[in-house]
Amino acid sequence: MKNTNRNKQQLPASQREALLNTLKARFEKNMHRHKGLDWANVQAKLEDNPGKLWSLNEMEDTGGEPDVVGYDKKTGGFIFYDCSAETPKGRRNLCYDREALESRKEHKPEDSAIDMAAAMGIALLTEAQYRELQQLGNFDTKTSSWVQTPAAIRKLGGALFCDRRYDHVFLYHNGASSYYAARGFRGALSI
Template sequence: MNTKKKLSSAQQEELLKTLKARFEKHTARHKGIEWAAVAAKLEASADKLWSLNAMEETGGEPDVVAQDKKTGEYTFFDCAAESPKGRRSTCYDGEALASRKENKPEDSAINMAEEMGIEILTEEQYRALQELGKFDLKTSSWVKTPAEIRKLGGAIFCDRRYDHIFTYHNGAESYYAARGFRGALKV
């Protein structure tokens, strides 16, 4: 593991405190899951804690949304009301970023997710998140784009408007101040 991607004991303690408070505040997101079991997995996974901290620092407000009954893994999604502030104004991926000749954004959603050690939400995961609350009422979020769409230069994003979840398309090189991405992490 990269030593730069390791939190100090104090940072770990602070993050666990934040995650626990969010877990207890939003119990409807993770019915039947006990915090003690989640905390035990997190404490044994320094690299996953680093990724959760990156999610937190960029405004994602990660929270537990599911547990895989076969593997025991817990899934965290970014649960911030709007697309995380620290991850907006990004184009879709590195190829799109490289294709821009002028006014390049600082980064791409896929690259940032990889650097953070998380996966960008799929459309299915995005829709599952929306079952847990109302998210992206003013912003939108890039979602994992099928290869056949990406090969043709496009990318997809989602948001919630008029009490419905919409999936749209755009050129992968586009970027907007109100569009970011949400991530998922399995622990």
């Protein structure tokens, strides 16, 4: 179900409650992702940050299945990653960034990964974050996900993506303007 409040960044009470219930159920089902963390603390932080809750709803609406994967002691924030088995369905067929999108002469995708993430209020996973996620399960065994690309690589026209094949996590490169039905992006959000 698409969020009709995309630009308001505030969820109606009923939608907020439904999202909190979904996140709580996922949190309790996957305790191995966040050992030692308590849902009551996560929920309190979410309720104090309606804009971040809106971003989590965007992650959920696009198929990301966000879940808590850590706690940052320095900031006191809970870290959420997209934990869907495959790259989120609502975030596929995207080139890497705006420059790549504008460089395409024909067959342009609807959006870019960087622009979509920014509109959602999240960031693409870094390679390190992607590898951390893969320690929690087997993700992207049939799909792949764009990851943050160093400026030096991007300047030369490339972009990076990762996936899991043969029980190993691989990092690859491609032209930033490329896009595929099985490639999207995973996001990170700290609350």
